[in-house]
Amino acid sequence: MTDLISTVIAKYNYWIYITLMMIGLYAMIAKNNLVKKIVGMNIFQTAIILFYVSIGVKKGATIPILEHGHGPDAHHVVHAVDYINPLPHVLMLTAIVVGVATLGVALALAIRIYNNYNTLEEDEILAQIREK
Amino acid sequence: MNEQYPALLVVVPLLSALVVSIAGWVNKRLCFPVAVAALGMAAWSAVGLLLRVLDEGVIVYKLGGWSPPMGIAYYIDYLNGLVLPVVSIVALLNLIANKKGIEQQFPDKIGPFYTLYLLMVTGLLGIVVTGDAFNLYVLLEIAALTGYGLLAMGEERAPLATLNYLYMGTIGACFYLLGVGYLYIVTGSLNMVDIARLLPPLYQSNTVLAAFIICMVGVWLKMAFFPLHAWLPNAYTYANSAASSLIAPLVTKVMVYVMIRLMLTIFTTEFVFTTLALSDAVVWLAVIAIVMGAVLALAERNLKKMLTYIVVAEVGYMVGGAWLGNRDGMTGAILHIVNDALMTLCVFMVVGNIVYKVKGYAFEDLKGLFRKMPFTMGALVVGAMSIIGVPPTCGFFSKWYLIVGAISSGHYCFMAALIFSSLVSVVLFFRVFEICFYEPFSNHHGHDNHPGGMDEAPVSMVVPLLVVAVILILVGLYTGDIVNHVIQFAIPEAMV
Amino acid sequence: MIWPIDLAILTLVVVAAIGALMVKDLLGASVLFGAYSFMMCLLWSIMGAVDVAFTEASVGAGVSTVFFVAAVFRTSRRTRD
């Protein structure tokens, strides 16, 4: 039992990212409203970003900006253990950008659909298509 | 110049997309020549690269001058060396063929259309050429986003179909990203070759297994492998013809390429076929995909939608072939990427020509088309023969390899599915030919000025189509060379 | 990093996410989504990913929310789920 609890606590970031991802995935599959699905999609994407950022965390390390000064002794030796892993951050900057780009396109599509059918509920739209 | 082909391949379409985007606001007539020149340059680089690969073997190109595990590198080997020319040539021919159609459909938005077109090709070429797992994700998203934009401009139902595609595509891409994250957490690397080097001691790890499954599911979502195919038929059917004849041949095939790349390079055949016991299950899924694709196509009374279900069935061919786990199956799958891209292009271009002239693609719109558009329908016959698998055309040869692979690995059900779908294709296409040939042309649309006479699509649309039809036959005739000089080296020695 | 704060914000993130999906008004959902993004941004800055947090603050909590509100304004606030 204590084992289980310690695993749960030791990796709680990972459990939360799984929870968020599943919330987003469920919303994307099961929600009926198109904009709600887009909200779900964004939650899904941010959950993955949370996962990547969690990879980068390092105990006892500081943010990945080197301490530096100017002058003769500016370049002191840098130890890798003192700084958080920067690579996941770089990747996630890209992923955030991709997320907002997808969001813009998805909203543009939703507006077009609304102009055609005057509703955002998927079942109402499908009913209108069937009527034609 | 020669050493810079890998960069030029991707950068030239990208830069020209930007130029076209600006030109669209200044002088619209500049867009088309710039786009054609850029894709011509890309095709030239792609062919040059293939020749260099044949000469020298694998080419590594370091972007930014950083050596691979640190920076991003391009790896061009026999596998993507073969796929690159196909992608760029398909895109080029389709662009030339659709000039008139694009001007007819989007008179005010020519600039943005060509921009998106070029960016899409950039994305696809980048996916094929890159050697970095994360870079692949970014390019995947470029290809996807521009694809949504292109597909959504079409009939009234297009935006909804595209939005569904967007949801599915995003889930797929995110799954792939998550899988890459899992690989990163256990290996610490993002470079494909480097990951493959670090993975073997970790083959028993849960995380690696989950990474593989998640990546595969993500890629299958993107390529519309059977239970995950629901977005594809509507999205491709309701789109405008220029976009659907670019996206239908290329996107699914490039995703199949990504799957094969994951299986052969990142995870290696040893892990996929020996450590995992999934290959039977996936082949069965492929069987279902092929059968369902064929049956659903049979139920359609609409040429374009019927073709989209054939695309679904063809994806089943390639996934099944790749997962058979032997050399012949893999050869068939890789060869089928090439062939299927070309034959799907051929039939979708035919639909494009028909839409241009007749303004419809339901079966009743096709009546009497053989008399009206003989060249277009001639190309349709060649494309259909290739999809069915009639010998001189290329479709026969890849099917042959797939069937040989199925027999030697003992998956007789897969062989049966292949033959079943070929028979269904015979029925499908001969039904179309019957309508086009025997029933008189009906002019209820009122576009026909000379009843009974010939009214072919413009020369600029017909010539590229005929070129594609000729290529189909040529690729068929030179299959032996392609297999012996290229594909044979693309498959690792370990695979028998 | 102080783990109680981390844990508290993680909980708030989940609450905001569920709230954004449950609320029966799209404008409310957009605003809750903004709150969710902002919580995420806090979480990442706690984890030391300052650049990512900065980006999320400007993109997720800022521009994305504005896009959502704009789109909801152009369509409708009505939702059944």
Place this chain on the structure above:
Amino acid sequence: MKIIGLIIVVVTGALLIYAAADFPAWSDPASPASTYLSPHFIEKTMEETSVPNIVTAVLADYRGFDTMFETTVIFSAGVVCFFLLRISRREEEEPETRYYRHVLTGVTIQLKEGYKIPPSDDFERIDAAWTPPDLIIKTGCRILIPFVQLFALYVIAHGHHSPGGGFQGGVILGASIILLAISHDLRTAVRRMSEKLMAILCAVGVFIYAGTGALCLLLKLNFLDYSALAEVLHVDPITARSHGILIVEIGVGIAVMATMIWIYNNVSSAGRYRQGL
């Protein structure tokens, strides 16, 4: 659909939990991710690129190719939104009655079909649903916007030494114009930043990035190898890398700013460019 969704979610969740069991412990300094590539970045960044913010260095140099495509993604999103939503002038039905407002007196003039107003700066075109912007909000935003923009420029320029960079700065710059559009109306914002300008700036921003890369290629080194710029800038190769990063960050900033405004304009007016929010 709900049941299918639930099943899929449970299966996927189970797979993810199964995978998480074998993860290295959280925040473990000895995990592969922290010991394989990242030490090189952390320890060598300063001597190889002379940029103290490691994230900026990796983003724009080691993995600069990713970032170029990241900018391209945002550019293509802008183009897609325009392509999907913008209603071209020919399709747009010009309303029969148009409204103008005399700026100095605040008098609203209604014009019937066929009448035109003499071209002058005293009149501004408004929409039927136009309401005067709230004085407090209007003034508050006017005061705020220059500072927002200044901060954005700082973020772009100081990306080498502190969190931030082209992307964040570009978003903030874009947000300042979006703030103008929200607090006044869309027409005011579009008058400042016309649609054509936005569209061209998007492309120019990405072009600066890709063009820098292509310039390196022309200088006989690999694509995006900024050390090639040393010849042009007359500095040593390492400083050239630092300058190269600044140049591409500026490109990213321009592209992102323009795209954010472009997307907002199209989404908030559904492509009509009349009233915004």
